[in-house]
Amino acid sequence: MILEWSPTRPLWQQDALKRIVTQGRVGPSDVDDLFQLCLKGQGKTGIILEAVPLSEADRLTRITAGGAVSLRSISNVKRANRLASDQTLPFAPTGLTIIYGDNGVGKSGYARILKRACRARFSTPILPDAIEGRGVGAASATIAWADEGVDCPPVQWTDDGTPHPVLCAVSVFDRESATVHVRDQNEVFFRPFGLDIPDELAAACLAVKEKLTLERDRLNKARDPVFQMPTFSQTSKVGRIMGSLRADTDLAPLRALATMSGEELERLARLSEDLAGDPVKAAAIERAWATSLDRFATDIEVILAETSNDAMAALLTAITEARDKRTAAQMAADAAFSTAFLVGVGEGPWRALWEAARRYSTEAAYPEKAFPVVGDDAACLLCQQPLNPESQARMIAFEAFITTDTERHALEAEAARDKAVDRLTAATVRFASFQHLGQLGIRAPEAAKLTRRSLAVARVRRSLGLTAARDGSAPTMPPMPGVVSVVLRDLAARAREYADELTLAASAEGRARLETECDELRDRKALNALLPKAVAEIVRLNDLDRVDRCITETTTHAVTRLGSAIADEVITPRVRDRFQEEIQKLAASRVRVDIVRNGGRFGSPQYQVRLFANAKAKVHSILSEGEQTCVALAVFLTELAMADRPSTLVFDDPVSSLDHRWRQKVAERLVEEAQTRQIILFTHDLVFLNDLQTLASRVAVPHKDVSLIQSAQGAGIVREGLPWVGQRILERIDNLEKEARAARDLFDAQDDEGYATAVATFYNRLRSTWERALEDVAFCNVIHRHRDYINAKELKKVVVLQPADIIAWEAGFKICCDITDAHDPSRGRNAACPPPADLLKHVQDLNTWIRLLKERQKHIV
Incomplete structure (x- = not known):
């Protein structure tokens, strides 16, 4: 059923089922893994762990978490009521361990330790010493235990409010737990293989949910304060996006708004400044x-x-033209004045002289001829000498130089260049x-x-x-x-x-418009700081959505339905049948009740006790306290019958004086259970204790008696065996022999006062033992004081009592009465104490009297 149901669950729950089937339980490290797998199943990246679902191969590979757990001892108790810390409370490895003590001697302290460390329906906090005011912190103790009878390393237990993962196999029953069993609907704690799997899975789901809830709380607290108290305008583009961020918000528009030009930044600065002023x-x-x-x-x-380009182009052109024209003028001058004898030819003074010669020739000397006149009859205009051929050629060259005007052009170009340079220089x-x-x-x-x-x-x-x-x-x-x-x-x-x-802006409308623009620009400028927060917020929202989806997966409704289906098919019939067996053993047909399944919770079916006659009636209101105890104990033993392993049961005063009608039945049932598992019982009821001892001896169940007393050291002082009032005959005789030897040591040491006190105490106890022998041996336990029944089966053995036995009893009893300090002796007699040999002899007399009677009783069939 579970294997077929598994694929309907998320992968992490399938993995949890595999762990439960193969390991028996889900531990803290498993919960951590399941937490990660749950997140991974909802899309969280970066998780390497892979889920391994339950498979057919796992069906028969279950490994139990351990065998039957039994307790060995409790020691090193700290900060637990007034319990002394140097005591060790031992338990018999098998059978029945009875811890006897009066009220206030520490029984409840040890029982509370076991209720907190083991499993109990109801557990009360352990308080430090309220009387002395000692001890601060949680209670602690060393608890020795065994697995299937093999001693294991002791548990160093400290009370943290939760049962120990190993010791929780041990169950504790007390009066408070009985009330829970009868009044409330309860889960069946122990189940055979199958029903415990939904329970473990539900527990794993709740553990994962707890971690998820913590993660959700962390994520809720991790929200940046800027979203709680925004620094941006709610109406700006930035504010509208930032104020409505969701897990799927696209941040591209926000990133685009983060890019601002210099002009926008300058306008923001101006708006901020100007709106702040007039x-x-x-x-x-x-x-x-x-x-x-x-x-x-x-x-x-x-x-x-x-x-400018035009100005620089004109300058370069002027420079080029001036240079080129000057070159041309120079070339023309070189050609014209190559034969000149004087310097300065072609320059300004010379040109003025040449122009004067031109005017003289055209106006006076040769008015009808073109200048220069270079004919054969022509003469120099200045020296009046005839022109030779060389002079004639020179005159023609000079005129050619003047008429071409290269020099003038060069000068004009240079003048234009100089003007441009002057302008640029300025x-x-x-x-x-x-x-x-x-x-x-x-x-x-x-x-x-x-x-x-x-x-x-x-x-x-x-x-x-x-x-x-x-x-x-x-x-x-x-x-x-x-x-x-x-x-x-x-x-x-x-x-x-x-x-x-x-x-x-002097008007409200205009100012509002500028303020809106200023807010827009200011928020955009702030985006450099806000964008990382927006990115982190979207990551947080995605994580939060993922955690919420994961928490939805941890609901245990489906697991509870599975557990209910298994319970209806497999467990409920067994529970009801076993409960009827238990209630018959404890109360026969006097208590007509039934146990029925009443829904389920967190994967666990719940059961409730109801009356056959009226299912709606309140059981605790109808039944007597004794009947309620029987019903609660029947429920307790019924659920334990579902366990795979018979671990230890602890009972803390399971019956009270109001339960006397049912005490014998409870004792019989506990002794019967002690044949299959370790039973530890705390009690202050000597009648109940005697019933347990008698029944255990009858069926040969090993039993160990331990008593607790209170001293100056504190409460919970451990003593082997029972106190004198609770000891059986042979135990008393053994202790009397020890006391006689101890008194002899005082006698030999000539401690007369100490010896006298020891003798008085010895004969006090010897006298009470003669009385107990009359009840337990002579009358064969037919009648016990304060016992609520008569053991008529042993009445026939009383006939072995003979007159000589009565005489011997009276003699031994009289010796004790003569010596005991229970009577005030005569001041005149001041009798001496009997010697030590008499003490041993008188113990042997009692032992012989008992032995002879028992030998004759054996022959009575």
Whole structure:
């Protein structure tokens, strides 16, 4: 059934089922693994662990968590009521261990330790010593135990409120647990293989749910405070996205808003500043700034005009033309004046002389002839000498030089070049001259950068142009970065627009519009810090959604239904039949009750006791206290019958004086159970104790008697055996022999006072033992004081009592009465104490009397 049901569960639960089947239980490390597998099943990445589902191969491979657990001892008790810490409370390895003690001697302290360390329906906290005020912290003890009879390392137990994982196999029953059994509907704690699997799976689900709940709490606390107390506007684009983040929110629009231009940053700064002050004054400042920008643009235009592409091209052209024309003029001069004897030919003074000669020739000497006249009859205009052929050729060359005008063109080109150079020289580029450049860098960084680059390029161009004018080079001019004046005038226009907006901000509507824009820009600027928080929040929301889905998977409804199905088919009939067996053993037909299944919880079927006659009646209101004890004990033993291993049972005062009608039945049932498992019983009821001893001896069940007393050391002082009042005849005789020997030692040491006290105590006890022998031996336990029944089966053995036996009894009893300090002796007699040999003899007399009677009783069939 479980194997077929497993595939309907999430993978982590299938893995849990495999662990339960193969290991017997789910431990803390398994819960950690299942927690990780549960998260992985809902999409958590980075988990290497893989789920291994339950398979057919696991069907018969179950390994139990251990065998039958039995207890060996409790020792080293700390901070548990008033229990002394140096005591060891031993338990018989098998059979019945009876721990007897009066009220207040420490029985409840030891029982509480076992109720907290083992399994009990009801357990009360263990308090430190309330009387002495000693001990701070949790109670602790060393608990020795065995698995299938093999001693294991002792458990160093400290009370943490939960049963020990091994010792929880031991069950504790007391009056408080009995009330829970009768009144409440309870889970059957022990189940055979199959029914315990849903229970373990439900426990694993709850353990995983607990870890998931802690993880959910951690994630809820991990939410960034910025979402609780937003620093962003709720109405801005950023605020609307940040305020509505979900696990599936796309952050691309938010990332796009995080990118801001320099102008947007500058506008944010201006809006923040201006809205914090007087918008009207800010508008006036903006208009003044716009005017300054216009003037700045004009000044920049003037500077840049001298180094513009056209200006620099014209300069380089003028330099080239001047150079070329000067070269041409030089070549013409060289050709014309190659035969000249004097320096300065062709230059200014010479040209003036030549022009004067021209006027003289055309106006006076040779008015009808073209200048220069170089015929055979022509004479020099200055020296009046005839012209020889060489002179004639020189005159023709001079005129040709003058008429071609290369020199004039060269001069004109050089004049144009010099003018351009002078203009460029005057156009100095000094950054300090532009007083608004610094403010521009604050308000419009990009425009300021463009302006600075433009001025820097202009300065380089000017330098290259002047260098070219000096050396005639033809440099490559760096390109201008842009039209900065256009940018500046655009800034001026926007400043005027902003001034108009600020003017409108004097009204509420206009101010609200600017404040909205300011909020938008401010939130966008803050996105550099908010984006990581948004990313972390989406991760957190995804994790939270995953944990919530995982918590949904931990519900145990399906597991409870599985457990109920198994219980209905397998367990419930067995539980009801076994309960009827138990109630018959304890109460016969006097108590007509039944145990029925009443739903289930966390994978576990629940059972409740009901009356046959009236299923709706409250059992605890109808039954007597004794009947309730029988019913509760029957329920307790019924559920333990479902266990795979017969571990120890502990009973803490299971019956009270009100239960006397049922005491014998309870004792019989406990002795019967002691034949198959270790039984530990705490009691203050000597009648109940005697019943247990008698019944255990009758069926040869090993039993160990331990008593607890209180002393100056504290409570819970352990003594082997029972106190004198609870000891059986042979135990008393053995102790009397020991006391006689101890008294002899005092006699030999001549401690007269000590010997007298020992003798008085000895004969007190010897007298009570003669009385007990009359009850237990002579009358064969037919009648016991305070016992609620007569043992008529042994009455026939009473007939062995003879007159000589009565005489011997009276003699021994009289000796004790004469010596005991229970009677006040005569002051006149002051009799001496009997010698030590008499003490031993008188014990032997009692022992012989008992032995002879028992030998004769054996022959009575």
